[in-house]
Amino acid sequence: MSAPFRIRRPDVGARPVALTPDEGFRFYLDRLLKMIPAEVVSLYLVGSGFIPADQVTALAGGFVVCLIGLFVIRIYGTADPAEHLPPDWTHIIISAIAFVIWVYSLGGPFAAWGLHVPWVGSLIVLAWTFFVPIFYKGPEN
Secondary structure, X not given: OOOOOOOOOOOOOOOOOOOOHHHHHHHHHHHHHHHOOHHHHHHHHHHHHOOOOOXXXXXXXXXXXXXXXXXXXXXXXXXXXXXXXXXXXXHHHHHHHHHXXXXXXXXXXXXXXXXXXXXXXXXXXXXXXXXXXXXXXXOOO
């Protein structure tokens, strides 16, 4: 499978397609699912479960390792060598920000550093997850 995370715009290409409201909602959900870094959030959740809450360096290290993993998997997952398409850097940055927001909402190193406010994290997760797919429709190519 080539570029499993790449967002394909139906309104760009040789034959642009107008979307019905139902298709528009499906396209929104497709973007939403592809931009949520579930694989790295899962890795972080499992890994951080082994680290005691007072081990700030280990929590931060696990966070950094997962962030690097996110970049690796998203670069690979948004590039399409078969069609000579480079990685979608906007998508990668959006996913990286989403991961940082998720980790903040969970606490992790932010709680150890005294920066965690649970209700703020929850509101940021809700807003980011809902609004970003509305505004980012995918690359122009």
